[in-house]
Amino acid sequence: MASALINVPAKAKRGDIIEIKTLMSHIMETGYRHTTTGEAVPRNIITSFTCRFNGNEIFRADLFPAIAANPFITFFTTATESGKFEFEWIGDKGFSETASASITVE
Amino acid sequence: MRPFGAIAAALLTASAVCAAEIPQADRRSGYSFMKADTKAMQDEDTANPGMLWVLDGEALWRRKLGASNKACADCHGDARTSMKGIAARYPAFDKATGRPVDLEQRINSCRSNHQQATPMPFESRELLALTAFVSRQSQGMPIETGADPQLAPFIARGGERYMQRQGQLNLACANCHDDNWDKKLAGSAITQGHPTGYPLYRLEWQSLGSLQRRLRACITGIRAQAYDYGAPELVELELYLMSRARGMAMEAPGVRP
Structure with a gap:
């Protein structure tokens, strides 16, 4: 039941600095924990987050075991033209999720 | 005679406040004890896990x-x-x-x-x-738990358990959450224990959790044997706490440290 919460302003003026906020559902299991019987709990984290705007990569982050569950990633960008933000999260065990949001720039 | 009476009355009220419930006007949600960044997490739907x-x-x-x-x-x-x-x-x-x-x-x-x-x-x-x-669906609405008169004996039993010292540390819920809510325990605010935001996201849990989970954690903290999930004792405690918070605003899903 993975799901993402995205907050992108629907409208902006050309040249405005806008904040993009993303929240992805993920347990971010570190790989350093053991069960009560001593077996290692295998690592299961998101390893990479990418944001593209109209096909061009504008933000990328690598994620590591110390990052908390349900990673909340926010960043700023400049509104240049109307278009679509595409978000992608990739992780262990074949984890792959995408989301998108549109913006109108006037 | 009159001044003496006034002092005696003041002393009586002062001692009563120490040992008794939190006055209605002093009730505070756990939210009000949090730092600005944790409050911001709860306030915005796209930031609230x-x-x-x-x-x-x-x-x-x-x-x-x-x-x-x-x-x-x-x-x-x-x-x-x-x-x-x-x-x-x-x-x-x-x-x-x-x-x-x-x-x-x-x-x-x-x-x-x-x-x-x-x-x-x-x-x-x-x-x-x-x-x-x-x-x-009840976010922002006042808590109304306990209005049903059939609940009265169960609320009373929950209240007794809240006041009952237990565990190796010999503490009752009230010793912290009624008497010392304005102080800190290991750097964290003690809070008044009003369950306004459950189920809520605890940063410590890295997950959502129920009020029963929170109560069990507190009971383990005073080194008593925690009641099983779904135990009548836990439900009575939940009932007492929710009726104690009557009139306060629902926050679910809350965020707490």
Whole structure:
């Protein structure tokens, strides 16, 4: 039941600095924990987050075991033209999720 | 004579405040003890991780299952109207068992009786998601738990347990949450223990959790044997705490450190 919460302003003026906020559902299991019987709990984290705007990569982050569950990633960008933000999260065990949001720039 | 009487009265009130319940005007949600960045997490739906469970719950609300092949929505329709204010009245009196049940237990009894499906385990993702989704519909509404007169003996028993010293540390809930809520324990605010935001996302848990989970953690903290999930003692404590918070605003899904 993975799901993402995205907050992108629907409208902006050309040249405005806008904040993009993303929240992805993920347990971010570190790989350093053991069960009560001593077996290692295998690592299961998101390893990479990418944001593209109209096909061009504008933000990328690598994620590591110390990052908390349900990673909340926010960043700023400049509104240049109307278009679509595409978000992608990739992780262990074949984890792959995408989301998108549109913006109108006037 | 008069000044002496006034001093005596003042002394009496002062000693009464120390040992008794928090006055209505001094009641504070756990939210008000948090730092600005944690408050911001709760305030904004796209920053509040609890909303991930609410979204899951919304999907589960419409999923048909069980021998009767019914979804919650088939009987209850749109939760935005049918579930508005419901969570603000729980735990509530259950006629069938003659006891109070909390919202998780109510959802599970609906699941086994009406959907004829297997009940969900306590703290499972699905049960938390449905509870969060139902509770969310009461956000901002005043807590009304305990209005039903049939609940009175159970509230009283919950209140006794709240005042009862127990465990190796020999502490009652009231020793911290009534008498010392304005102080800190290992750097963290003690708070008044008003369950306004459950189920809520605790940063420490890195997950959503129920009020029963929170109570069990507190009971373990005073080194007493925690009651099992669903135990009548826990439900009575939940009931007492919710009726103690009557009139305060529902925050679910809350965020707490």
